[in-house]
Amino acid sequence: MSATAAPSRRVNVRTPEVMERVQAEVETHYRSHLVETIRTQGSLVQIGNTTVRLARDFGFCYGVERAIDLAYAARRVFADKRVFLLGEIIHNPEVNRQLTEMGIISIPISQQEEECAKLNNDDVVIVPAFGAETKLMKIISERGCMVVDTTCGDVMSVWKRVRNYAKTGFTSIIHGKASHEETRATSSRALGDSGNGQYLVILTLADVDYICEYIHQGGDKEAFYERFKGADAYSPGFDPDIHLKQVGVANQTTMLKSETEEIQRRLQAAVEKRDGVGSKNFQVFDTICGATQERQDSLFGLLQQPLDVLLVVGGYNSSNTTHLVEIGEQQLPTFFIRTAECLTSLEEIVHFDLHLKAEKTSYSGKLASTEPVMIGITAGASCPNNLIEDALVRVFGLRGIDEATVRAAVGL
Numbered sequence: 001m002s003a004t005a006a007p008s009r010r011v012n013v014r015t016p017e018v019m020e021r022v023q024a025e026v027e028t029h030y031r032s033h034l035v036e037t038i039r040t041q042g043s044l045v046q047i048g049n050t051t052v053r054l055a056r057d058f059g060f061c062y063g064v065e066r067a068i069d070l071a072y073a074a075r076r077v078f079a080d081k082r083v084f085l086l087g088e089i090i091h092n093p094e095v096n097r098q099l100t101e102m103g104i105i106s107i108p109i110s111q112q113e114e115e116c117a118k119l120n121n122d123d124v125v126i127v128p129a130f131g132a133e134t135k136l137m138k139i140i141s142e143r144g145c146m147v148v149d150t151t152c153g154d155v156m157s158v159w160k161r162v163r164n165y166a167k168t169g170f171t172s173i174i175h176g177k178a179s180h181e182e183t184r185a186t187s188s189r190a191l192g193d194s195g196n197g198q199y200l201v202i203l204t205l206a207d208v209d210y211i212c213e214y215i216h217q218g219g220d221k222e223a224f225y226e227r228f229k230g231a232d233a234y235s236p237g238f239d240p241d242i243h244l245k246q247v248g249v250a251n252q253t254t255m256l257k258s259e260t261e262e263i264q265r266r267l268q269a270a271v272e273k274r275d276g277v278g279s280k281n282f283q284v285f286d287t288i289c290g291a292t293q294e295r296q297d298s299l300f301g302l303l304q305q306p307l308d309v310l311l312v313v314g315g316y317n318s319s320n321t322t323h324l325v326e327i328g329e330q331q332l333p334t335f336f337i338r339t340a341e342c343l344t345s346l347e348e349i350v351h352f353d354l355h356l357k358a359e360k361t362s363y364s365g366k367l368a369s370t371e372p373v374m375i376g377i378t379a380g381a382s383c384p385n386n387l388i389e390d391a392l393v394r395v396f397g398l399r400g401i402d403e404a405t406v407r408a409a410v411g412l
């Protein structure tokens, strides 16, 4: 095949024959019969003085399942071709490791423009569930690559919304992390088809308060640029004196719902304070996805039960998982663990500290108590059930209850 560039081709790898085999493979890698059984029995296992409660909803969401299926299908359909992945398919290191072992080549974010420019029309590129920036999609298209696009439909709904803001002259205020793949992809769509649209990415309530003050009483433009510099947090040519006049809010799909709602409320109040109640200069559309919301709501439900400790299983760079940890931390000792191996012993837990932004080891007597212990377990949308099973089995194992006993307790 020639290396000459030609327009990219979106390829359909979801043929019934391929998908049948892919789903069997995916189930082998990520499924847990034990976890599924526990779910059907009320999400609770009690053996002796150890009780584990699972959240009602946790783990893989529909978007993640689809992305993984498509990545596996791409590898199978294009067995003789180079198959590349833009960054990570989802934010779970175990899943990404599995794809690497299957020969899928991940291109790190920092090298994507440079590396994609070297691809040709015999190469396959997988776009992850978060989507990809328009400039990257353009390069891939120009190189004539075959594209397997796993972008989640919920992410595309956000794109539609911010494109619409751009079309009507509104600035998109995006609640999210500017460096996150999904938010980068969304920001690029907020430029609109003309490329002249405007956006500003805000992350914290302190950010929104700063913007609110600027909205109703103006501010120091240079200080504004300084505050939001880095990671493309605002669009080229963004002028806060001009581009905060008409604002529309959207959010990364995986943010903390309560925080997003508060941000929307404060921004609306600021615009109305400036332009009058019911001003048409403010629009909002909640773009938190259903799966994120379900997992957060389920955790709130779990936290209404008596628990001594909460384990949240998942990749440390997973946004929706991080927010589950934030919810848990407000109520009880919560440990964000990547895998079961993080439970070194009953007293020693290796976990990610959101405040330090680093993994650390903590010593807790909670699991070691000889009194009855109640442990809650949940996981974000990017965590497969087999990792949740590992954590559950490990907890019981450390408490002196072996896996066979756990299985027998639920009738397996």
Ligand code: SF4
Residues within 6 Å of the ligand: 061, 062, 063, 064, 129, 152, 153, 154, 155, 253, 254, 289, 290, 291, 292, 320, 381
């Ligand atoms: S977390 Fe939501 S937006 Fe992300 S892949 Fe899952 S369903 Fe889609």
